[in-house]
Amino acid sequence: MLVADAGATPATRRYILGRSGAIRHIKGKSGDNLAVVINRAISTSLGEYIAVLAYDAPNLDNWLGVLIRELEREPAIRMVYASSGGLTTTQEAAQQVPLSGQKLSCLLFRRKLPEEIGLWMEDIGSAENSMLKWLERIPVEQRSRIEASTVFAGGKL
DSSP states (O other), X not given: OEEEESSOOHHHHHHHHTOOSOOEEEEOOTTOOXXXXXHHHHHHOOSSEEEEEOSEEEOSTTHHHHHHHHXXXXXXXXXXXXXXXXXXXXXXXXXXXXXXXXXXXXXXXXXXXXXXXXXXXXXXXXHHHHHHHHHTTSOGGGEXXXXXXXXXXXXXO
């Protein structure tokens, strides 16, 4: 596991320390925003998948498996994201909700995706705006949304 830390809370640090296995920690320098740290982590990652967590801690032990299964379910899907807000009753309708009306908890994508669409824009200040802008590069039909409350707790990560 590779952890990109752009100012993790104490709860996040406890979550990371509670994980077993090999963990590489990429910590941002003072003043680095999320995009800078994520780009650094993307360039050093060796795994097939990259997950970006923000705001909410996972409430399932197999949260990553849930997201990977969703990513692998359909070959055309290039990214899975977990969000809340702007909820609708069907998955198809949820895909059409404007991203700006949603609170993102996680993005999951294959390591090769940044080569295809570019790295995160480092001049965007907030973590949420960075995530939204990067997600908007993926056409709606190539991303899949899951409801964040099914996988993530509502507390600050």
